[in-house]
Amino acid sequence: xxxxxxSPEALRLQEGESSSLNCSYTVxxxxxxxxxxxxxxxxxxxxxxxxxAGEEKEKExxxxxxxxxxxxxHITAPKPEDSATYLCAVSGGANSKxxxxxxxxxxxxx
Amino acid sequence: DVKVTQSSRYLxxxxxxxxxxxxxxxxxxxxxxxxxxxxxxxxxxxYFSYxxxxxxxxxxxxxxxxxxxxKERFSLILESASTNQTSMYLCATWDRGDGELFxxxxxxxxxx
Numbered sequence: 770x771x772x773x774x775x776s777p778e779a780l781r782l783q784e785g786e787s788s789s790l791n792c793s794y795t796v797x798x799x800x801x802x803x804x805x806x807x808x809x810x811x812x813x814x815x816x817x818x819x820x821x822a823g824e825e826k827e828k829e830x831x832x833x834x835x836x837x838x839x840x841x842x843h844i845t846a847p848k849p850e851d852s853a854t855y856l857c858a859v860s861g862g863a864n865s866k867x868x869x870x871x872x873x874x875x876x877x878x879x
Numbered sequence: 880d881v882k883v884t885q886s887s888r889y890l891x892x893x894x895x896x897x898x899x900x901x902x903x904x905x906x907x908x909x910x911x912x913x914x915x916x917x918x919x920x921x922x923x924x925x926y927f928s929y930x931x932x933x934x935x936x937x938x939x940x941x942x943x944x945x946x947x948x949x950k951e952r953f954s955l956i957l958e959s960a961s962t963n964q965t966s967m968y969l970c971a972t973w974d975r976g977d978g979e980l981f982x983x984x985x986x987x988x989x990x991x
Contacts, residue, residue, distance in 0.1 A: 803980065812969055812982030856922065866912065866937065867980055871921035
């Protein structure tokens, strides 16, 4: 059974204080690891897909990296508008479905 | 842009009522999903469908059923709503299973 664990559960940062969010996973035959952002009361919004260890992707202040056991979402010089819940998910084997972690709630203070 | 539309953003129902949550997508995606999201539990898969009239149980199918009569529409049915089904329900679509999952805005259901 695929499993995804995200840590920490919540993170509070000062504006400009860089940090990383962790996603540890176990999956049989990784097809893809996904990062989503979710604002309160809304559906998750896609950020990145990573397919193999060593792969990295960037978007504005966010950078996602992948190893064989975990993924990191690095946030450089965050702003208050980066405050949201960040979800990690994996797809593996022959499954046509994603398994999600519980999410990390990020708060960035001005 | 892909659009996933959920019929109701907010619903309040009474225990024992039959509840229909509808989801429509406009991108001809084969795979459609229903999740529920609860604080501290994250997103949990209820049912999914990879083709018209096809359905598969997810991780928490008990108390739910689904219907997919047309490719663009996937309905979640609560035959007899209970208070523990109070939750945020999210519909999503997926094209080939190796790319982006597109979510609707969610339906917040309260069962009294």
